Amino acid sequence: MKRLLVPLFILLPLAAHAQGLPALNLTQGPEGTTYSLSLQIVALMSALTILPSLLLGMTAFTRIIIVLSILRQALGTQQTPPNQVLVALALFLTFFIMQPTFTAIYDQSLSPYLDGQMEAQPAMDTASHIIKGFLIENTRQNDLLMFQRLAGDAPYTDNDSVPLSVLLPAYMTSELKTAFQIGFLIYLPFLVIDMVVASILMALGMMMLSPMLVSLPLKLLLFVLVDGWALTVGSLAATYGLGDRIMDFDSNIENLQIAYWNILVVAGPVLGVALVVGLVIGVLQAATSINEQTLSFVPKLAISMGVLALASGFMLTRMTDYFHYVFETIAAIR
Structure with missing residues (x-):
């Protein structure tokens, strides 16, 4: 099979020349290296094949899609929103965040090259310089130093001296760490809701009622009240360029x-009232030797529900303030 492909590669340049297309060659001129049209097409097709990898490894897409996936798990809504919606939102937000970088590449590299004002190699060097600036700005120094040591390189003097073979894995590692740190923070308010609901149900003796069944509508209510999607998207966008806080152990x-x-x-x-009511009813049952279960359950349920109704405003306000605090903390992360 391999031998059959050899004549094909030999005949390709001849066929291209016969059709009026230049062969795959490079021309050295006084203005620099000129690539033939066929070679440019091959380079373009090769670039299109690695475009998904570039999208994942050189943009903000990785951090965004991981955070959105963790947010969906924290909400407990299973497959809502569906994967297609999350990917679409991540793509649009990625384009929004990367717009200054893409604009700079177009203005300083691609547009001059297409207009014939810049050769291919200087254009690629300019684009590489711009994308390296974005990657290094959003890469932790510890991750970059780790891959520098693994590669056996000397300390880098500037951005251009950092090879992409070192910068890309360092950037991906940094993005994964940042995404999981943001996911941890996003999970906390929903964890608080789950713990509060589970504790109250346990105190009321409703052990057969699933806490997830009760906490899900409360999560959705609070998430809507604080405009959670806008806070999530805005906080993620703010982590690029505005964030200056690195999450450490103490944080x-x-x-x-x-x-x-x-x-x-x-x-x-609610827990305090349930404890007091249960204690009083327990003393009365011990004094009267009445062991009717409804005697302890009904008063505790009625009084606890009354306390919930009275304290619901305070509880919602407290949780909304906590949501805002969490997303403000996320926006300050880099």
Whole structure:
């Protein structure tokens, strides 16, 4: 089979020449290297085949799609929104974030090359310089230093001296870490809701009622109240260029402490009332030797529901403030 392909490659330039197309060659002239039309077409087709990899590895798409997927899991809505919607949203947001970089590449590299004002090699060097600037700006120095040591390279003096073979894996590693850190923060408010609902149901003795069944509409309600999709998209866009905070161990511990404190504050009134009512009813049952289950369940349920009705405004306000705090923290991450 391989031997049959050899004549094909030999005849391709002849066929191209017979049809009026130049062969696959390079011409050295006083103005630099000139690539034939056939070679340019081959380069274009090769670029199209690796376009998905470039989209994943050299843009903001990776961070965005991971965060959106984690958000869907945190909401607990299974396949809603569907994957197609998340990918479309991630693509549009990627184009929005990358627009300054793409515009700079077009104005400084592609447009002069198409107008014949710049040769191919200088145009590619200019485009590489621009994309390297974006990648390095959003890559953690620790990740870049790690791959530099693995490659055995000397310290880089400037952006142009960083090879893409080192920069791309460092950028991808940094993007994955940032995406999971943002996902961790997004999960916290929904974790608070799940913990509050599970604690209240347990205190009321409703162990047969699934906490997920109760918490899902509450999650959707709070997410809509805080305009969650706008906050998510805006926070993700802000992490490129505006964020200057790196999440470390102490920051993660602080965020966990705030989440636990919100669980206590939000669930505290209902749990406290349920505890007092249960204690009083337990004393009465011990004194009267009446062990009717409804005697302990009905008053506890009625009083706890009354407390929920009275404290619902406070609980919603507390949770919406916590949502805003989380997304403000996300917007400051780089």
